[in-house]
Amino acid sequence: MADDISSLPHDELSRRGLLFVLSSPSGAGKSTLARMLLEADEQIAMSVSVTTRPQRPGEDHGKDYYFVSGDEFEEMVADNAFLEYATVFGNRYATPAAPVQKNLEEGQDVLFDIDWQGTQQLYQRAGEDVVRIFILPPSLAELRERLEARATDSNEIIDSRMQRATSEISHWDGYDYVLINDDLDACFAKVKQILATERMRRSRQTGLIGFVRDLVAQER
Template identity: 50%
Template sequence: MQIARRGVMLVIASPSGAGKTSISRAVMASDPNIELSVSVTTRAKRHSEVDHVHYRFISVREFERMKAEGELLESAEVHGNLYATPRANVEQTLAAGRDILFDIDYQGTLQLYEKCRPDMVTVFILPPSIKELRARLERRAEDGPEVIRRRLKNARIEMDHWQEYDHVVINEDLEQSVEKVRAILSAARTTGRRLTQMRSFVRDLQNQIDSL
């Protein structure tokens, strides 16, 4: 039996290189009911990225306009660039009973808490060690040594916020980490407050008892 529900905002955050993007992609690849929240950003597009798929790449002026007109649920500056979540698509998707995955940092997560906490379940991803974190950043071959050093310094700050998340996953084995996040999402989907038809379903069960 299918009971109509409101969608889940699944937030996955981590220090850069700890694995949130790999985990996010794996979860989405196996679940047709969840889609990625496409953030807007002012940073330059990497060679492996596609506009409107990985991010919407916009100018600083357009970013500031959207923020001023209340079109953004959250915004943050990360590594010198601006990122944000557009409001309209999130609200439409949740109302339709579909889930949205957010690959954002702790600044964005805290802002979403202020506006959307009942819709959210949050996961913080940690690396098994800093040695492994550095190795992952180097293997990506997308950032130079100075950028990697800056990301590692920022990682220390980001790790201070692990307690603000509902769940914490140490990403030593990618497959196991993906399974843990899938389990978290599955549980979130059956939260009572999210089941929009449950009140009428329970009332119908009670009426059936009364009619015996």
């Protein structure tokens, strides 16, 4: 058995998963970066949130969101079933604890696209497993241009998002890493580098104890 374990490449040793958080003001790029990461890395999966928002055409329950009523949401809050929850534009969103815990134990990383409030709650509940990245726009003028380029929101909504952005940016120092997204590909490369580094932390390498024990035993 010692030979079997010691012959494994280091990156194939068992490890605990991590909770990988991307936060940014609307328009700064976190959703695009999250999509790119999911497409490039099979070891990370998007967290599926619970929401009271009405289900939209083309959305699947359990894949895009877990759609619940307001009463069901409150029951889950009372049962301590969430790692974090918040109200956004009148609808409630939350991260269910059970599937996330299962992923962590199986060495599956979980990706979160959440705001600073959700990040704070998540860190309070699962701090040692959480890696927090905040994405900054190169400037507020650039951020507004990106929001306007979407051509999906009225000027009133864009103004509201800009006001919210200022508030969100003020919490940048509550994150482990802060990146400026002035070049999407360069920013994505940094996100991947952070993920690779965090996966290698000794505290997450659950297979190292057995590996080292058997490695030393070979000399006895």
